[in-house]
Amino acid sequence: MKREKSEFPEPQDAQARRKIRPVICYPTDSLEPPDLESYRAARAGWRKVDEVIVPPRDARCFHVPAGSFFRIVSVEGPQVGDLNLWAADDIDERFFSGKTRALHGTHLSTGDRLWSSLPYLRPMATITQDTLDWYGFDEWGGSVHDVIGTRCDPYTHRLLSGHDYHYCCHSNLTRALAHRLGRPLAAVEPAVHDVLNVFMCTGFTRDTGQYFMKASPVRPGDFLEFFAEIDLLGGLSACPGGDCSTEHSSDLATCHPLLVEIFRPQAPPKGWRSPPRNAYAGGHGEAPPATAAADPSS
Numbered sequence: 001m002k003r004e005k006s007e008f009p010e011p012q013d014a015q016a017r018r019k020i021r022p023v024i025c026y027p028t029d030s031l032e033p034p035d036l037e038s039y040r041a042a043r044a045g046w047r048k049v050d051e052v053i054v055p056p057r058d059a060r061c062f063h064v065p066a067g068s069f070f071r072i073v074s075v076e077g078p079q080v081g082d083l084n085l086w087a088a089d090d091i092d093e094r095f096f097s098g099k100t101r102a103l104h105g106t107h108l109s110t111g112d113r114l115w116s117s118l119p120y121l122r123p124m125a126t127i128t129q130d131t132l133d134w135y136g137f138d139e140w141g142g143s144v145h146d147v148i149g150t151r152c153d154p155y156t157h158r159l160l161s162g163h164d165y166h167y168c169c170h171s172n173l174t175r176a177l178a179h180r181l182g183r184p185l186a187a188v189e190p191a192v193h194d195v196l197n198v199f200m201c202t203g204f205t206r207d208t209g210q211y212f213m214k215a216s217p218v219r220p221g222d223f224l225e226f227f228a229e230i231d232l233l234g235g236l237s238a239c240p241g242g243d244c245s246t247e248h249s250s251d252l253a254t255c256h257p258l259l260v261e262i263f264r265p266q267a268p269p270k271g272w273r274s275p276p277r278n279a280y281a282g283g284h285g286e287a288p289p290a291t292a293a294a295d296p297s298s
């Protein structure tokens with residue numbers, strides 16, 4: 001947060017320094033763009049193979065095989081969802097919200113990818129359709145589906161209010177993952193991670209740089225569609241903030257369920273291959289181990 005008045009005087013060339021043009025930190029021109037046409041074509045004749053209702057102020061896990069699609073659908077009323085993704089066979093590999101933000105920006109839409117944590121760093125899913133892409137950025141700099149928030153959690157709530165609330169997205173996702181894997185809450189809690197805030201409308205205030213939220217523009221029937229690049233275990237929480245127009249971390253907001261639908265195409269998208277894990281070998285600058293000297297007796 002910026003102070004109202006600086007302790008330090010501006011240098012004479014302050015304006016000139018402010019006028020320096022920004023450069024994009026991570027230009028993505030070197031990445032092969034997703035072939036959205038072939039993803040779209042793969043929808044023809046697809047079959048819905050599963051669906052999961054996520055109750056309000058709760059979360060559910062779901063499995064999406066590599067090469068299938070899933071949709072998060074608004075039903076009944078405006079509702080925000082907090083999405084976690086793990087590699088289905090290894091929950092150490094999980095969605096990396098921060099690097100996804102660095103690569104694609106603060107808010108995601110069609111054609112953006114959800115990248116996995118280090119050392120895996122590969123696309124876990126690609127967004128293939130977004131019925132809210134008409135929203136763009138509003139006059140406050142707000143937009144939909146952010147990767148800037150973390151997830152509402154009982155620790156921050158306790159810190160700021162002094163009270164306990166047990167149905168924050170972090171707790172909902174922890175319970176859902178524990179039930180899914182048949183493991184204790186404490187064993188799986190560290191695997192719960194920063195989310196994609198599905199349908200949430202957020203930004204940063206221009207004057208103080210604070211994270212803000214406002215009523216989500218989502219309406220029943222809206223959906224966000226993903227293609228699973230690898231075998232995925234998903235977790236989705238229907239946030240206790242409802243449409244996040246006023247507050248979260250309480251039972252005050254009106255909440256609605258969310259629907260997850262899984263679709264299997266007849267054939268994978270043309271030319272598609274499940275991405276391998278990142279090619280960096282993990283040397284980190286250490287000298288490679290000495291190779292065994294050749295045995296002189298042989």
Ligand SMILES: [Zn+2]
Pocket residue numbers: 082151152168169170239240241248
């Ligand atoms: Zn939440």
